Amino acid sequence: MISFAEAINQITKEGKSFGIESISLSESYGRILAEEVKADRDYPPFHRSAMDGFAISSNDFIAHTQFPWERELHAGSTLTKQKEEQVIRIMTGAPVPEGFDAVIKVEDSLLSETDGKKMVLFSLESVSSWQNIAKQGEDAKKDDLLLPIGTSLRLSEISLLASLGKTNVFVFPAPKVNILSTGNEVVPIGVTPLPHQIRDSNSFTISTFLRKYQIKPNHISHVRDEENQMREEIKQGLCGDILILSGGVSMGEKDLVPSILKELGVETIFHKTAIKPGKPIWFGKKNNTFVFGLPGNPFSVQTCLRIFLDPFLRVCFSMPKETYLKFPLSQLKKKKHSLTEFFPVRYHTKEKTMLEPISFNGSGDIKAGIFSDGIALFPSEKKQIDVEEGIEFLPW
Known part of the structure; x- marks a missing residue:
């Protein structure tokens, strides 16, 4: 049995890219x-008015003085400053013509006719240079790196890509994942x-977790603890990039998964790690297929997905390593064993944000993760966590 740290190391060092594909931005x-x-040009690409108002040279401004004006400049249009022209009316988003270096907002302007x-x-009373103007290149210079490899594309990232004119983007393709639950x-x-x-909740837990990375399982099935049937189902499951099993990896007479995997030529990288819940977890590979054998209890599955499969996929997608958050615990917590323990917690906020443990009845408790915000880590070497002592935490 290996430590939690060694298990993470063994899993993440096996992570690899599943290729690259080009898809529509939409x-x-x-x-x-x-x-x-990278930026294809400066952003903004010109000195841009940040307000509706009047463009002026800060050197020409005189307080309590009326200025004549004639022309207006709207977004999407340009004009050249005339020699005697001191002021033009300008709209938000319009390019500020050369010769002007400030925009006075319309709320500070009184219009009249003489x-x-x-x-x-x-x-x-005064105007400063570049007042209410977004200067050319202040957001990004041409060829600046804006999004690194491994960026998850969400609302802001897609908005940026559209601004850059990226109709198609290169992304990592989703691996082909097969899910197999076991048990009579x-x-x-x-x-x-x-x-x-009991009902098969684990298949739904695993497939729902995979949605985080836009992965749709290639095949989902269930097999009884019958050796020949299980062998055939596992053999089919190995025809993909990742096979995720639940159940059948412990030490019982009907826990057939490890022996069948060995028989089918799957290399055991490790079996069992010093954690609770999730101690019986099995990890291995055959050629280019990776196998995760998860325990059968619902909360064990949820925990193993978050602490093991998540880091593995992040490596495969060249994403940065996730850092555990740290918050104080709201109450005393003890343990008698020397395993690394994960337990569900929720945010508890009064004077400051803390983590409050959620009571549950072990890894088989179907409601263990309900109303929790994530899981906290009770280190193996500690037997007690005091009130307000900092503890590492992973949000779901």
Whole structure:
């Protein structure tokens, strides 16, 4: 049995890219960027008015003085400053012509007419250079790196890519994932279980988790603890990039998964790690297919997905390593064993944000993760965490 740290190390060092593909920007939400994206020009590409108002040279401004004006400049248009022209009316987003270096907002302007001439009086005592102007290149210079490889494409990222004119982007393709739940006691969720049976929640837990990375399972199935049937199902499951099994990896007589995997030529990288829940986890590979054998209890599955599969996928997608957050615990917590323990917590905010443990009845408790914000880590070497002591935390 290896430590939690060693298990993470063994899993993440196996992570690899599943290739690169080009997709339409309109289909890219939630995908992971596989190319560096640089600015194609300066942003803003010109000195841009940040307000509706009047463009003026700060050197020409005189307080309590009326200025004549004639021309207006709207976004999407340009004009050249005339020699005697001191003021033009300008709209938000319009390029500020050379010769002007400030924009006075319309709220600070009083319009009038004198002898048929349009005049404006400003209520300000002074004007500074580049007032209310977004300077060319202040957001980004041409060829600046804007999005690195491994960026998750969400609302802001897609908006940026559209601003850069990226109609297509290179992303990492989703791996082909097969999901196999095992156990004589497991029945489909649409079936009324007998008193000694449970419904197959794990398949839904795993497939829902994969949506985080826009991964749609290639195949989902269930197999009873019958050796020949299980061998065939696992053999089919190995025809993909990742096979995720639940159940059948512990030490019981019907826990057939490890022996069948070995028989089928799957290399065991490790089996069992010093954590709770999730101790029986199995990890290995055959050629280019990776296998995760998860325990069967619902909360064990949720925990193992978050602490093991998540880091593995982040490596595969060239994403940065996730850092555990740290918050104080709201109450004393003890343990008697020497395992690394993960337990559900929720945010508890009064005077400051803390983590409050959620009571549950072990890894088989179907409601263990309900109303929690994530899982906290109780280090193996500690036997007690005091009130307000800092503890590492992973949000779901």
